[in-house]
Amino acid sequence: MIEAAEKIISCFVSGMANYQSHPGDPRSFSRDVEEALGVIKSLNIEHFFTITVSDENSMFINGIRMLLGKSDARKFFLKLRKKGVVTVVVSKGVRAEELQRFLEDLASSVGFFHSYAHIAVKRSEQKPRSDIFTPGRSLKDDYLQIRRIYSDISVKGHIEMTAVDAVMGRLIANVREEVGLLSLLVPLERDVDDLYIHSAKVAMLSILQGEHLGLGNALLYDIGLAALLHDVGKTLLPPALLDKQDPLSEAEWAVMKNHPVYGAGLLASLSKIPEIAIIVAYEHHRKYDGTGYPETRIRRRKQHIISQIVAIADFYCAVSASLPHRKPLSHTSIMGLLVETAGKEFNPLLVENFVRAMAKGKSGAETMKA
Numbered sequence: 001m002i003e004a005a006e007k008i009i010s011c012f013v014s015g016m017a018n019y020q021s022h023p024g025d026p027r028s029f030s031r032d033v034e035e036a037l038g039v040i041k042s043l044n045i046e047h048f049f050t051i052t053v054s055d056e057n058s059m060f061i062n063g064i065r066m067l068l069g070k071s072d073a074r075k076f077f078l079k080l081r082k083k084g085v086v087t088v089v090v091s092k093g094v095r096a097e098e099l100q101r102f103l104e105d106l107a108s109s110v111g112f113f114h115s116y117a118h119i120a121v122k123r124s125e126q127k128p129r130s131d132i133f134t135p136g137r138s139l140k141d142d143y144l145q146i147r148r149i150y151s152d153i154s155v156k157g158h159i160e161m162t163a164v165d166a167v168m169g170r171l172i173a174n175v176r177e178e179v180g181l182l183s184l185l186v187p188l189e190r191d192v193d194d195l196y197i198h199s200a201k202v203a204m205l206s207i208l209q210g211e212h213l214g215l216g217n218a219l220l221y222d223i224g225l226a227a228l229l230h231d232v233g234k235t236l237l238p239p240a241l242l243d244k245q246d247p248l249s250e251a252e253w254a255v256m257k258n259h260p261v262y263g264a265g266l267l268a269s270l271s272k273i274p275e276i277a278i279i280v281a282y283e284h285h286r287k288y289d290g291t292g293y294p295e296t297r298i299r300r301r302k303q304h305i306i307s308q309i310v311a312i313a314d315f316y317c318a319v320s321a322s323l324p325h326r327k328p329l330s331h332t333s334i335m336g337l338l339v340e341t342a343g344k345e346f347n348p349l350l351v352e353n354f355v356r357a358m359a360k361g362k363s364g365a366e367t368m369k370a
């Protein structure tokens with residue numbers, strides 16, 4: 001076990017060093033990750049293995065104390081300590097993309113860890129400040145970034161995660177500090193049907209709900225990212241359909257209704273995308289009672305709770321937008337509609353949370369404006 005643990009740590013350290021010398025190129029350390037994964041699999045662990053940093057000078061892997069001389073173990077230990085990590089639990093079924101993301105987070109200078117399906121990271125109370133969470137000066141810059149992210153995905157089949165991290169960090173910080181919240185609550189006359197503005201607004205309103213539920217950074221990031229990309233499938237629809245000023249015909253609606261499937265397909269083809277973004281892209285037009293689209297064979301299959309959060313934000317943004325053939329609904333009417341349809345279209349507990357979060361956000365934003 002001790003040799004295997006040393007080998008895994010050496011692969012991690014070499015992977016982080018390769019990542020730091022070629023930060024934009026995930027292939028630079030994919031071999032290290034694959035090698036580590038091979039050793040992890042060969043351990044035939046029943047459930048998981050655990051790395052713990054217990055005090056100033058010791059690190060244990062599955063309870064075995066590692067020697068920290070001038071070894072890779074020491075380098076790894078120092079990295080963990082610098083980031084305030086006390087425990088890492090890697091569970092059975094861990095995938096290369098997750099390990100890769102974890103090592104990138106550990107190697108980077110930012111004090112933030114994404115969420116990973118098979119890796120849990122516990123940090124000490126005095127963790128370093130997460131500097132991706134700083135508010136942005138202009139939402140306009142974010143819209144441009146989002147436009148670029150959407151076009152990278154649909155045209156190049158690629159996603160630039162550093163750009164995504166920057167946008168997500170700013171959106172989360174903006175929600176926390178109530179920057180631009182008022183613009184979410186008041187219908188705008190211009191640009192309201194713009195896909196990127198819509199996506200940013202849905203992301204902010206989804207983050208607002210998560211924040212009000214008391215969720216931490218890693219989950220808020222995943223919720224925000226899933227919301228930001230929920231309509232990415234629309235980039236594969238004919239532009240004339242998206243720009244159409246009149247109501248859609250039945251045939252056009254049939255085409256429009258493909259965007260969740262297209263979006264999920266686009267996102268599934270990318271590495272590094274949290275699975276939840278694929279699920280939300282697919283499910284955001286399904287409803288709490290199992291209806292909606294895309295239709296599934298298992299009609300009663302419940303939407304994921306994060307899809308339910310995004311569906312509420314999406315509804316709010318869609319009906320508060322002003323279109324040539326339809327006036328925007330007022331804030332009060334939208335909230336009334338949400339409450340009326342809670343339990344059928346939307347999760348009633350989440351609607352309740354949304355109503356409270358909006359009441360708080362609205363009064364906060366109005367106080368700031370005054």
Ligand SMILES: [Fe+2]
Binds near residue numbers: 230
């Ligand atoms: Fe949609």
Ligand SMILES: [Fe+2]
Binds near residue numbers: 198202230
């Ligand atoms: Fe949408």
